[in-house]
Amino acid sequence: MRLDRTDPLAAFLLRSPIGALVDWVARVRASVQRKLLVAFLLITLLFIGMGAFSVLTIREMARQSDLLDRAHQRLEWSQQIHQSLAMQMHLTAMALLVRDEAAIASILRENNRFNEALGRLEEAVEEPERIVIQKVRAAQEEAMAVVADIANLVRDSKIEAATRLHGSREDPLYRSIDALVSQMVQQENARMVRLRDGLHAALERSLVVMGSFAAISVLLALAGGFVISWMLIRPVHAAHGLLHELAAGRFGGSVTVPNRDELGELAVQLSATSRELAHLDAEQRRAAHELATLNAKLQQASVAKSEFLANMSHELRTPLNAILGFTEMLTDGLYGPVPAEFREPLLDIQTNGRHLLRLINDVLDLSKIEAGRMELSLGEYSAEEVVNTVRASLRSLAEEKGLEFKTEIDASLPEVMLGDAKRITQCLLNLAGNALKFTKRGRVTLRAAREADLVHYSVSDTGIGIPADQLEAVFTEFRQLDATITREFGGTGLGLSITKKFVEMHGGRIWVESRLNEGSTFHFTIPLKSEVASTV
């Protein structure tokens, strides 16, 4: 696996048990969509859980707060009872002093308030406190009976007896009630303090729990995100690595990922593609190697062929030298006068011997060119000299055939140009010789003209012409238009091919224009200062 683009924290986590979890999730046989869905559901559930817990906590708080409220209420009632009791004691003392009906009525009113508050408290409290309340109520009822006796005594103006009763009965009764009520108030107070402390503790506890829950949720969500994203990133990295290798031309590598989902399939496909590419690459290399070997063999064969031709041409030339030499000496009368009837066959021997020599020369030239051993010998030359040489060589042939042979030289041509005069002469001899050969009447014109930094040679004739579809083929070796032409007009079939190669070696271009039965014009151009290609 490639971790080169992974930051150090991720790399550390991937080596930890969470990395094993990434592997495990990758190995789960399910689609990526399903895995993502499950991961998001898990995270959502975490947050729903956290929300539910918050709601529960809030409810619990509300309940506690309600309890506190009620405790507060009870404390208030207890205090009211305490106050009413004090008022009753005070009013009873007052009634003894003022001996007034209204004061007694006030005691009764206060008693009612006391009973009312006691009743409300009794409803709100639980069993142990209720017993205390019942004791208070019983004592109060007894006290009220004493108050009623005292009231009657006061009405009968038996103040002394009333005061005695008050001192001996009512006062101790009130004191015991007061003790009970004080106890009650204390109890309620303690209860309220307990509740308040409990509420504070519960609040703190739920804050801690909520905080922990939130922290754990965030950690779990992060871990889930990490696992699910690295389950996706790792195969992508691996695929990227392989694609990088493939792009660099290193085929045959593979990716192994634990994923059993779309990404796993992708990795398998990628590896298969890489193997196939490696296979194709190897095949292509083998083919290229075979081709190169074959090419080298062909090259060798070509060189061997050219050497064979060169040797053969030498071997052929030696006896030909003897044939032509003896014939010339015969016709020159070196061996005595030649009988008239011998002259024609001797001339025929010479003509055919020369034709054979031309063939051998052309074959030798071509084989040298093809073996890459033909070199131009460049020097300064004059177009006029070259054209004049050609005219001098071919004048007798033109006269023999009764053809007009014209030459035209552009005055704007430089006096000296760079090129291989011997080869350019050979090219023009080939073209003009052909023109004379293939023209039965009319004229042949040889021109040399300047065209920017080129010299443009052309040879026009009024001969048989070349069909349009054969115009390119005429520059191919052994391509005379058909065998009858060879028989009728002679020629080696190599002249144009050699001419083309010499022109190209000079960095020039050759082409032909022709109309059947009207004539042909062969053109070639050579740079005035030719940059010479050593071989073609």
Next chain:
Amino acid sequence: MSRKTILYVEDNEFNRKIVRQLLAQTSYRLREAPDGESGVRAAQDELPDLILMDVQLPKMSGLDATRQLRADPRTANVPIIVITSYALSGDEQKARDAGATAYIAKPYSPRDLLSKIREIVPEA
């Protein structure tokens, strides 16, 4: 003046015969050698007035023989006409580099050869 001697180094009997018969009509004296080595020996022994040297020769090539003769003070100034069947550009230069006085391509016209000989070594 005495007759001029010409040495012809050539392995082909027919070509030797042509030159032999060509020179028979003249006052030139002909010496012949069939290969490069005997050609060099003959030249050193005879000290001819002119040497006709074929290029493709057994034992020693005409160009090597020419070089050897040029290195020898006795034959260093003898005119040598090199005859080759490779009538191609560069051949003439090779012949001249080896020390040839003139160069003639095979097949040659006996007429032209004779006029070239006469040009370099006039008949006595």
